[in-house]
Amino acid sequence: MNKMIDLRSDTVTTPPQAMLKEILTANLGDDIMGEDSTVNELEKQAAELLGMEDALLLTSGTMANQVALMTFCQRGEEVIMGKESHIYNLEGAATSAVAQVQIKTVQVDNGVYDLKEIEKNINIGDIQRAKTSLISLENTYNLNAGQIIPMDNLKEIKLLANKYEIPIYMDGARLFNASIELGISPADICKEVDAVQFCLTKGLAAPIGSILAGSKEFIDKARFNKQRLGGGMRQAGIIAAPAIYALNHMIDRLKDDNDRADWLAQKISDIPHFKIETGGMRTNIVSPIITHDQTDSLQLINYLLEEGIKVKNIAEKQVRMIVHYQIEQEELNRIISALENFSSTL
Numbered sequence: 001m002n003k004m005i006d007l008r009s010d011t012v013t014t015p016p017q018a019m020l021k022e023i024l025t026a027n028l029g030d031d032i033m034g035e036d037s038t039v040n041e042l043e044k045q046a047a048e049l050l051g052m053e054d055a056l057l058l059t060s061g062t063m064a065n066q067v068a069l070m071t072f073c074q075r076g077e078e079v080i081m082g083k084e085s086h087i088y089n090l091e092g093a094a095t096s097a098v099a100q101v102q103i104k105t106v107q108v109d110n111g112v113y114d115l116k117e118i119e120k121n122i123n124i125g126d127i128q129r130a131k132t133s134l135i136s137l138e139n140t141y142n143l144n145a146g147q148i149i150p151m152d153n154l155k156e157i158k159l160l161a162n163k164y165e166i167p168i169y170m171d172g173a174r175l176f177n178a179s180i181e182l183g184i185s186p187a188d189i190c191k192e193v194d195a196v197q198f199c200l201t202k203g204l205a206a207p208i209g210s211i212l213a214g215s216k217e218f219i220d221k222a223r224f225n226k227q228r229l230g231g232g233m234r235q236a237g238i239i240a241a242p243a244i245y246a247l248n249h250m251i252d253r254l255k256d257d258n259d260r261a262d263w264l265a266q267k268i269s270d271i272p273h274f275k276i277e278t279g280g281m282r283t284n285i286v287s288p289i290i291t292h293d294q295t296d297s298l299q300l301i302n303y304l305l306e307e308g309i310k311v312k313n314i315a316e317k318q319v320r321m322i323v324h325y326q327i328e329q330e331e332l333n334r335i336i337s338a339l340e341n342f343s344s345t346l
């Protein structure tokens with residue numbers, strides 16, 4: 001039996017032995033007291049990498065996002081974000097239940113935010129409206145497409161935000177997939193925003209954690225909000241040690257994931273009854289659309305499962321495949337031949 005190929009997400013990545021070994025030799029302390037030197041080292045290194053003054057280790061991307069909203073916004077204020085944002089759709093309505101902010105959504109096409117729509121949604125000083133206190137971007141954008149926000153769009157958003165004195169937050173869960181594809185340093189991307197989070201647990205393959213980064217003042221407040229949510233941890237160096245390894249060894253290889261996803265997309269677009277959406281800059285996510293009338297995602301998913309391949313259902317006729325650390329050319333070949341076989345049965 002071939003080993004299972006799991007393309008449902010890059011969160012399924014498991015750490016290499018060398019990454020796990022770092023845990024055994026890590027210096028540990030009480031992180032709530034600021035005394036875990038491994039966490040302190042990670043936060044310092046991450047802040048430098050992102051060109052931010054300070055950084056904070058949190059348990060997850062969801063917690064980082066919600067802490068960011070809590071830190072930037074007062075209760076009842078408004079945040080503008082893309083309609084398909086993770087924060088808006090996939091965080092259990094924590095925006096209303098926890099951060100207690102209101103969301104205004106705007107259109108994003110191929111990673112490009114509609115500036116006119118953002119501007120139209122900004123409220124300042126009207127007694128009947130909620131005050132806009134944050135613009136929240138996602139880069140790479142949208143779980144299902146993984147497109148990069150073009151730098152010129154990001155710069156235009158920054159000019160607009162400056163005009164109204166509204167800060168910009170970036171949910172950069174897969175920020176390094178974007179930076180490596182653009183050939184632009186993470187710090188140069190983050191220059192355009194006030195705060196950012198990235199996930200250690202996706203393509204970077206660490207077991208736990210996200211990093212939130214911003215100004216010293218922002219991170220001081222965020223640290224308090226993290227604690228308030230029960231996110232304070234004690235010997236969190238066991239999380240930080242593999243995370244440091246991930247920053248040192250796992251970022252450059254994300255180019256392989258992006259390139260393999262591109263190869264996969266090209267091959268799938270040649271298979272009858274499948275279509276690949278084009279437009280935008282691809283990273284490690286491929287979401288094929290089934291064009292045949294007699295079949296759908298569920299049939300495809302069941303077929304692939306029998307072949308030892310897991311993909312994610314995202315629409316009646318669309319599935320998602322995320323390429324990651326455990327997917328190499330051999331796996332890609334198996335995926336293509338399974339899809340070709342499925343196609344030939346139609």
Ligand SMILES: *Cc1c(COP(=O)(O)O)cnc(C)c1O
Pocket residue numbers: 059060061062063065086087138142143171173174199201210
């Ligand atoms: C995965 C993801 C998150 C949440 O990260 P978790 O660690 O799973 O909570 C947030 N935003 C985006 C864009 C993501 O892809």
